[in-house]
Amino acid sequence: MTEQPRIRPATVPTPPADPARPAPPHGLTAGADTLDRAVRAAAGRATFGVSSFAALSAWSDWAMHLARSPGRQMQLAERAWRNGLAATLGAFGLPGGLTPRKGDHRFDHPGWALPPFRAAQQAHLATEDFWCEATREVRGMRRRSADRVGFMAGQIVNALSPSNLPLANPEVVEATLKTGGANLRNGTARLLHDIHDELTDSRPAALAQFEIGRDIAATPGKVILRNDLMELIQYSPQTGTVHPEPVLIVPAWIMKYYILDLSARNSFIGHLVAQGHTVFAISWVNPDERHRDLSLDDYRRMGVMQALDAAATICGGARVHACGYCLGGTILAIAAAAMAREDDDRLASITLLAGQTDFTEAGELMLFLDESQIAYLEDLMWARGYLDQNQMAGTFKALRARDLVWNQAVQRYLLDRPEPAFDIGAWSADATRMPYRMHSEYLRGLFLENRLTAGRFAVDGRVVALKDITAPMFVLGTETDYIAPWRSVYKAALFTENDLTFVLTNGGHNAGILSEPGHRNRHFRVGHRTPEKRYMDPDTWCARHQARPGSWWPLWWDWLAGHSGADRAAPPPMGAPDAGLAPLCDAPGTYILQR
Template sequence: MTTEDNAATAKLEKMTANLAKIEALSARLMAALAQKKLSDPGVQGPGQEIYMKAAAAYLAGMMQNPGKVLEQQIAYWGKTMKHYVEAQAALASGEIRVPADPGPKDRRFSNPLWDTHPAFNYLKQQYLFNAEAVQNAVADLESIDPGDKKRIEYFTKQIVDMLSPTNFLGTNPDALEKALATDGESLVRGLENLVSDIEANNGEVAVTLADREAFVLGENIATTPGSVVFRNRMLELIQYAPTTKKVFQTPLLIFPPWINKFYVMDLKPQNSLIKWIVDQGFTLFVVSWVNPDASYADVGMDDYIREGYLTAMAEVRRITDQAQINAVGYCIAGTTLSLALSHLYRAGDTSVKSATFFTMLTDFSDPGEVGVFLDNDFLDGIERQSNADGMLSKTFMSRTFSYLRSNDLIYAPAIKSYMMGEAPPAFDLLYWNGDGTNLPCKMAIEYLRGLCQDNGLAEGTYKVFGHKVSLEDIQIPVCAVACETDHIAHWRGSFNGFKQMGSADKTFIVSQSGHVAGIINPPSKGKYGHYTKEGDVAGAPDDWMAEATFNQGSWWPSWGEWLAKQSGKQISARIPGDSGSPVLCAAPGTYVLNAQKTPTD
């Protein structure tokens, strides 16, 4: 037998073995899919009404201006026929060449075969023609509410993106090339990845974005030294160990969002906002929220304010023996900090000296991209599902936010994992992104209905402990940091809410980049700059930006200077436990590990 025969035999044996693995994995796949629980249709997609509105608007356009619709169709048909004729001519010439490709570059089609192979090029160009035609038709819809049109545009784009030829094995040259090069091994690994993800998510398809085994909290992520110095059913309070001999007298307390875990601010020492704050000489406390289960179903926003905000503030004052603290609220925690500050003002409580808000919305009259999920079709479904489960599952929230960037957070990772058979990367930020939390049923509905949908805080109708609160009640010095390309809390919306606060001392900063990267932007990287402007925070956000000054580098030092002015004199550094308050355990604590035992201390 020749060397070639031996190689062919080995190849055949490898492919046969891979086929056997695929058969076994297919059985596992069916068993994993069977674990999926039925969920309310309202959390799976928009209601039928939006499709009816789109169809009615399109038909109305046809009746009112048939020439315009016909023009669109003829332009689409013309491009399609011209492309077909050019492709046929190229094939008939006997040359392996493709027709001219004048369209803009799309990183989904980066494989050279999309530009050089006639079949793949035809698929790509025709898909882009189809996508353009559909999106143009939606953009030209008239006689429709602007809010409905925005939702139709968004969900149309989701469908168009889903149908990209890159998302299907038979039309993805990268996946096909790798399958041939590995004798099918990549497809086996991809199926293993798919089955593992479905098994890990109880029948749901949710692609793993980062290696789950690459990080251990407290060992190679969330490692800034500190101690848990207080615990109740809602939170663990972490006091971080000082790194300077002297510290500012007024302590700083950060409330992170309870939609995610706090350690996004402490991924590694090089980009840790927590470590940077400590290194600047601030006594830092950070709340680590509990990850609620169904037993927290009746916990509402008032409970978060009472047992979370007010309790943590009181503990920090007690531990440091200070009458006042500075506070930070991040995302939804910033919105809730606004509620708490309004309540404190009306109660005559001056225990908060200044407040900072990261990527926060308080005025939801224009909620940005997230607004497509705030109509009754989704919220009714979320309410029914949350009442049934006792909580709003992290699965639904994670999926919603991922679809705001579906090509980056769903399709591209799925292609690499399931079609290419690649292992997820050891990426700390993506690891954190996949380590989500649930929301208590009552709190989730109060937030979505009362604050997001009804815009209760900006309208002055939302109640805390039975009394209405208002942005005008926030009279202390305040600073807000928004992010220029934030798709969750857009900077214009953040500006519009922030300017309504009653404080005479308002500082607004816009960081380059998005919801996370814009905040976690250490000075050492010199990556993203920020915008600042002296004077009042008033008028239209775009007018503010037109007059703002661009500053190279991170916003952290600018904020640090502002915070130092609110923090009093320098005193000897405080050590966790030196006040007589017991140290319960080392940071990052137990709640971040999903421990949900009701504490006895």
């Protein structure tokens, strides 16, 4: 960028040459360590960042414990026999056959009830059920090994499903006969086009139909601050008067911020501005090798704290409602705890949307994380300076491969039914990278070692504690979130002692957040904990709070208003030129366009 930032970031100490591993392991010279890491980095590129040792270790742990468990072996043999019998009955259309699990729509087509497709379906369901049972934890083995083996076995079984094979899928056969093979010709052409786009790093087709700044990320505003890490957007007011306290939105750095500003219909930010709030949002830089030494604390200081300073300055020193989404909520909680330690009371409230503070139950992402895997990723990032966006996107797709990989491939390449373009699909195709040092620090410090709630997470050399936070909190989890499971998000209630409202809404990590009023089939539960109340475990909480129909957004708007000043006033100016915060360009800015 040619423009200089209007507010310079705080001085960052010069990091060591290799922040993730400042010194070679004991007994290794620097040259030997560099050679080892270069070899592992090359292997990491070949295996898409997956540690072969971590996989083999899990399989060997499972196999050795199963080998010395004859009772378990007998049980599995009986399971295999019963499944074989059930599959045989089902193949002939007799009672007692196997049925797909709830939510499995691969075999919905009526053709699966006809031979020979019925036999293929039954054989697959029998195999799937057997491996699901066979990979359960055996006494004495590591629980994570069982989870990993189950995940890997599930990936293999899903890949071999007859629904993925043209001649074994009756829906594909029917479409081929009806179109004279046009579905396969068109699908093959589409596959070759997609491969070309992937190899040439071409602009995703989904993005071509949704122009950033026109169709999505189009809420009017100005970039009023830019530094090496983020742009801060101030949105133009849409009401004659506004609440005195502004709202600062801190998105996750593993995604582009405009998941919260999609189309006008479902823009989280646009609806919030329309409620009479002055809204600021951080747009993170898409890092490359130049940003390899950015630390996790840089994201707090140069991101959250500089944005907070700017929002408060523009709004005349008003306190700020801070809202963090996903890992943006995590870094916001860290910043809030550090502020509370220093008696900095500038936060009027804190909202965590699917944001975890404790990572002991951090969901299926933990399948990919242990010392071996993180070291493998560190070596891969060490060679590049960052984690590639395809690695991030591939990890999330692997967690839901049946729906996000195989089902889409069947629809797109075998049935000639490309998914219609829609806003969240365009956002999903616009992935981001992760800088080496920061990614290593948050994987180790938060996911692997869980330092924040273990009392070992330091800011400026001193440990912070979530229980120091006194600002009221609004914490939201989503029922089917596999990235930030709601029971893990709920743990904010275990480690804080302030006024806390917890909301559980239906949907997943993204769909549960994008729950605008009028969205069909939405419901939520809400509970309020005052400081003197005792802790309630998540399952008891869920049982005691009935679901309410509709969107949770109006509830949050009312909550924000209830923690705001009673008197509304004229909107503040766009930026503060006298404080070095003059508007730089129109929203959504320039960092959002980086690929």
